[in-house]
Amino acid sequence: MTALRGLRKARWAKYVLPVTAVVAAALLPFFRPPLDGFLDDCILALIFVAMALGLNLIVGFAGLLDLGYVAFYAFGATAVGWWASNHFGGFNGDGLHIGVSSFTESQPGIHVNFLLLLIGAILICALAGAIIGLPTLRLRGDYIAIVTLAFGEIVGRFMQNGDEVTVFNDYALSNGRESIAPVDQIDLPFLDQFDSALNLRPYYWTMLGIVLVVLFVNLRVRDSRLGRAWVALREDEVAAASMGVPLVKTKLTAYAVGGAIGGLAGCFYGAYLGSVNANQFQFGFSILILAMVILGGLGSIWGVVLGAIALTFVNYRLIPDVLDQGAVNDLKNDLGLSFTFSEVAFGIFGFVLVLMMVMRPQGLLPERRRQIELTEGTEESVFEARI
Amino acid sequence: MSDTSTTNAGPTLDGAVLATEHVTKAFGGLVAVSDISISVAPRSIVSIIGPNGAGKTTFFNMLTGLYKPTAGRIRFDGTDVTGKRPDIITSMGVARTFQNIRLFSTMTALENVMVGEHSRMRAGLFGSILRTPAVRREEREVRERARETLDYVGLSGSQVDTLAINLSYGDQRRVEIARALASTPQLLLLDEPTAGMNPQESDRLKEFMQRLREEREVTILLIEHDMKVVMGVSEHITVLDHGEKIAEGDPQDIRNNERVIEAYLGKQAE
Numbered sequence: 001m002t003a004l005r006g007l008r009k010a011r012w013a014k015y016v017l018p019v020t021a022v023v024a025a026a027l028l029p030f031f032r033p034p035l036d037g038f039l040d041d042c043i044l045a046l047i048f049v050a051m052a053l054g055l056n057l058i059v060g061f062a063g064l065l066d067l068g069y070v071a072f073y074a075f076g077a078t079a080v081g082w083w084a085s086n087h088f089g090g091f092n093g094d095g096l097h098i099g100v101s102s103f104t105e106s107q108p109g110i111h112v113n114f115l116l117l118l119i120g121a122i123l124i125c126a127l128a129g130a131i132i133g134l135p136t137l138r139l140r141g142d143y144i145a146i147v148t149l150a151f152g153e154i155v156g157r158f159m160q161n162g163d164e165v166t167v168f169n170d171y172a173l174s175n176g177r178e179s180i181a182p183v184d185q186i187d188l189p190f191l192d193q194f195d196s197a198l199n200l201r202p203y204y205w206t207m208l209g210i211v212l213v214v215l216f217v218n219l220r221v222r223d224s225r226l227g228r229a230w231v232a233l234r235e236d237e238v239a240a241a242s243m244g245v246p247l248v249k250t251k252l253t254a255y256a257v258g259g260a261i262g263g264l265a266g267c268f269y270g271a272y273l274g275s276v277n278a279n280q281f282q283f284g285f286s287i288l289i290l291a292m293v294i295l296g297g298l299g300s301i302w303g304v305v306l307g308a309i310a311l312t313f314v315n316y317r318l319i320p321d322v323l324d325q326g327a328v329n330d331l332k333n334d335l336g337l338s339f340t341f342s343e344v345a346f347g348i349f350g351f352v353l354v355l356m357m358v359m360r361p362q363g364l365l366p367e368r369r370r371q372i373e374l375t376e377g378t379e380e381s382v383f384e385a386r387i
Numbered sequence: 388m389s390d391t392s393t394t395n396a397g398p399t400l401d402g403a404v405l406a407t408e409h410v411t412k413a414f415g416g417l418v419a420v421s422d423i424s425i426s427v428a429p430r431s432i433v434s435i436i437g438p439n440g441a442g443k444t445t446f447f448n449m450l451t452g453l454y455k456p457t458a459g460r461i462r463f464d465g466t467d468v469t470g471k472r473p474d475i476i477t478s479m480g481v482a483r484t485f486q487n488i489r490l491f492s493t494m495t496a497l498e499n500v501m502v503g504e505h506s507r508m509r510a511g512l513f514g515s516i517l518r519t520p521a522v523r524r525e526e527r528e529v530r531e532r533a534r535e536t537l538d539y540v541g542l543s544g545s546q547v548d549t550l551a552i553n554l555s556y557g558d559q560r561r562v563e564i565a566r567a568l569a570s571t572p573q574l575l576l577l578d579e580p581t582a583g584m585n586p587q588e589s590d591r592l593k594e595f596m597q598r599l600r601e602e603r604e605v606t607i608l609l610i611e612h613d614m615k616v617v618m619g620v621s622e623h624i625t626v627l628d629h630g631e632k633i634a635e636g637d638p639q640d641i642r643n644n645e646r647v648i649e650a651y652l653g654k655q656a657e
Contacts, residue, residue, distance in 0.1 A: 244506030
């Protein structure tokens with residue numbers, strides 16, 4: 001009886017921490033002013049949590065090293081640029097408007113309700129994920145990384161030079177190195193249009209909602225037939241295929257679902273920034289997301305959440321607001337060093353990653369499986385004996 | 388063979404569950420398997436033997452779809468499966484184990500066996516996300532069946548939830564067989580199952596194979612080096628050497644076959 005009670009208690013206890021965290025996260029904006037730098041960082045953190053969870057699904061679960069994840073941000077953001085701005089100004093005379101507020105309705109170009117945008121971004125990115133997956137199907141390990149890296153670069157370059165590429169009469173693909181701006185503020189059904197110049201809270205709650213959906217999808221898929229097939233694939237492709245796991249379909253699903261999540265987050269990011277800036281579609285972005293996944297613990301959902309939050313705050317708060325200002329900056333100037341920490345941000349990430357690899361290679365909150373891979377079957381004990 | 392009526396006859400050779408016709412595999416200039424034709428009767432236990440490098444495992448890899456034959460046909464249960472994908476062949480009812488254990492080492496024994504049922508499950512992406520009642524039920528049933536299968540091969544209690552990597556060698560072999568059985572195969576291919584086992588364990592495995600055939604009505608095709616097991620358990624033996632079939636017949640024939648003795652012991656100096 002006591003054992004049973006203990007079990008029930010453990011089951012119940014399992015939910016305490018996540019629920020507390022979600023409630024705390026939902027209430028957080030009430031303790032900050034509506035327009036607040038900290039809240040801004042939190043929204044960014046949530047965006048990166050979603051992206052890192054999407055990448056974790058591809059790299060952590062299915063073991064396919066994807067170095068071109070920025071492509072999904074690019075597609076998601078471009079969906080906003082195309083379908084929620086004046087970019088296609090000449091389209092359809094007065095433009096095309098679907099479910100948008102009265103102010104936006106008066107604007108030329110295509111303007112679509114944010115919910116439809118999200119769905120569009122998901123579909124495009126799932127398709128793009130499957131397409132990027134196709135050429136990597138016959139490849140393994142490092143070669144997958146190279147192909148995906150190239151894919152990310154192609155998409156980035158394409159958008160950066162998209163002003164030269166026109167389809168139908170003079171509709172440019174993008175605005176080139178200049179952003180597509182302004183894009184519409186988020187407009188959800190039954191709510192007033194958001195205004196990021198006055199109040200960040202609605203943006204925060206919307207993104208929190210998206211993160212919860214992504215988390216839900218991740219947790220459900222992990223403990224399913226598909227999740228098991230991914231792990232089997234990661235462990236031993238030959239054995240997995242011989243046990244009846246279809247390699248092509250299973251891999252493509254990983255790319256598609258991971259890509260769709262990236263597109264979802266990218267779509268929100270574009271709308272939140274208010275502009276779609278092709279200069280952001282850089283290799284460094286993919287690496288930043290990958291660093292979040294590795295820092296948190298490859299394959300570990302809660303670890304990745306933690307890793308994404310940590311690196312976002314390092315990148316958007318610690319470096320520009322703490323290191324590049326005040327005492328640290330003064331000290332640096334006194335030493336006669338003339339650089340800003342923002343300029344060497346990637347050096348700092350690299351340093352953090354090296355530290356992690358030496359001190360805690362399994363990540364902040366390691367996945368049970370990865371921990372075994374990294375600790376068992378090594379010759380650690382032999383080394384220890386020698387010392 | 389009085390029970391041929393229970394199997395799908397089809398255009399196979401006398402109701403064979405597996406038949407290969409002139410199967411050949413060449414890697415560049417090297418012919419690993421050359422012109423092998425065999426026929427396996429339903430519910431029989433058949434062995435393939437031969438010295439190291441004879442092409443036994445290559446032959447297995449063609450049967451399970453890991454390699455595409457350079458020439459020849461493979462028929463399973465009346466259907467041509469030559470060059471089909473491994474997962475399709477598995478879903479049709481062929482399962483295998485590997486010479487070097489290839490368990491998913493960071494999954495538990497139970498999870499390993501559940502992966503074995505992949506081709507028998509239906510849950511898709513959206514069903515898994517929404518966890519519909521059908522998916523929930525399927526998941527529960529598969530878990531239950533996987534436990535039963537593990538129990539059948541002799542794993543129970545805490546071993547079921549032990550990570551494969553932490554199981555003893557013998558238990559890992561058992562889990563591999565359970566994982567293969569999970570796809571409810573008609574034909575089970577065992578690649579040197581007694582490798583690394585002591586004589587008592589080999590004996591037990593021998594009995595287990597006979598039990599499998601009786602209780603689960605599977606046909607067993609076996610690659611084996613342990614002659615005591617081979618001679619004791621198989622009804623029919625095919626001998627390969629340098630990729631070619633040099634003999635076949637019942638254990639008695641094989642034991643007295645000169646070419647087989649030669650292949651194993653070498654030619655006597657003249």
